Amino acid sequence: MASSPEDPVLERYFKGHKAAITSVDFSPNGKQLATGSWDTFLMLWSLRPQARAFRYVGHKDVITSVQFSPLGNLLASASRDRTIRLWIPDKRGKSSEFKAHTAPVRSVDFSADGQFLASASEDKSIKVWNMYRQRFLYSLYRHTHWVRCAKFSPDGRLIVSCSEDKTIKIWDTTNKQCVNNFSDFVGFANFVAFNPNGTCIASAGSDHTVKIWDIRVNKLLQHYQVHSGGVNCVSFHPSGNYLITASSDGTLKILDLLEGRLIYTLQGHTGPVFTVSFSKGGELFTSGGADAQVLLWRTNFDELNYKDVSKRNLKRLHFDSPPHLLDIYPRTPHPHEGRIDTVETTETTVRTLPDKGEEICGYFLNPSLMSSECSPTILKKKTEDISDLPSESQRSIPLAVTDALEHIMEQLNVLTQCFVLWWVAEMEQVLELISEPTSWQEDCFNLGAATDFDRG
Secondary structure (H helix, E strand, C coil): CCCCCCCCEEEEEEECCCCCEEEEEECCCCCEEEEEECCCCEEEEECCCCCCCEEECCCCCCEEEEEECCCCCCEEEEECCCEEEEECCCCCCCEEEEECCCCCEEEEEECCCCCEEEEEECCCEEEEEECCCCEEEEEEECCCCCEEEEEECCCCCEEEEEECCCEEEEEECCCCEEEEEEECCCCCEEEEEECCCCCEEEEEECCCCEEEEECCCCEEEEEECCCCCCEEEEEECCCCCEEEEEECCCCEEEEECCCCEEEEEECCCCCCEEEEEECCCCCEEEEEECCCCEEEEECCHHHCCHHHHHHCCCCCCCCCCCCCCCCECCCCCCCCCCCCEECCCCCCCCCCCCCCCHHHHHHHCCHHHCCHHHCCCCCCCCCCCHHHCHHHHCCCCCHHHHHHHHHHHHHHHHHHHHHHHHHHHHHHHHHHHHHCCCHHHHHHHHHHHHHHHHHC
């Protein structure tokens, strides 16, 4: 099937790391890209053509996480050397080192206002740091196994964390308490993230699943089983309508959260993909994996009205419960053969470290869940085509029926909203009645007081 104008396009390769890419993040202005690697180096790339990249040296072990501050004036990194570093993202790359964890640090995350930094560690704790004073503030302890990831909510009032104890916990940053707990008894989450409006969290599962939880009602909203390997990272599009996933099966997948379906499968990496991230504006995304390559993609699909796109293609619905979750929007893979941009670096000396392969995969993933893609051998590109799914095409539903079902769903949503508003109004009246003392309440109080006096 030929590609469409709204398909994501692979724009550039960045080559400079000597081992697996573990983390990627765009600068807030979208002009730079930071990457962390198994080779212990943090690299800062300019998205301008032929621009020079900077390699920052300081960590003594694998860099597990990198993130720009909201203003872009700082760059945080976490490492298996048990430290966190704050870098000034310029050509000199000065850094300060934070030490408080007693085991490898797995993730770092700035609050939206840039005042705080959260770190997650294999010492089973989450630690919060003050960025203005650059000092440790407090720890959060409730996990019983390694904590793989911790992220602030957009308003900074909550932190979500995931652990190999198979739980996802929500923390209140005001009282430092765990206020909610989601359990997954099949696998553990490798990565968690809040959606842009802070109402939901997405988890990347070692059991190959992606789950969306609504933290307002404490319910699992969507459960995707679209990967054949562990899911290592997810990233929300700034609109909140799309989620991109990176997996050890060697693919990236883009999910339409409004439609509840997979819309793209992207193949550009050789071996497991460990990290993926949308730019702050959503027009780009980048990915990195065991092949030591950083790929830069242009989104494209968010420039069109998705309903217009869907009407030009065969839309397939399932009557399975829950609906839509296993449906695959037919797209072709993207084995792009574009030019490779090798970016000049400021240093030429590189430390000798183990090659990508089983050792890297063993650190990032549960070995029992690893697929054969962990080996550094070149993989054959897989072709995904609607002709490979005869049983699915036989269950296709005409577009007219689809439109009718969509209309029914819209009407049900309106009715649901009306019911919620009515219920809230009723509850407000009940609360007003309870808050105002009535004559029978006063009588009961007087009777109780008299009884206590007689007993006395």
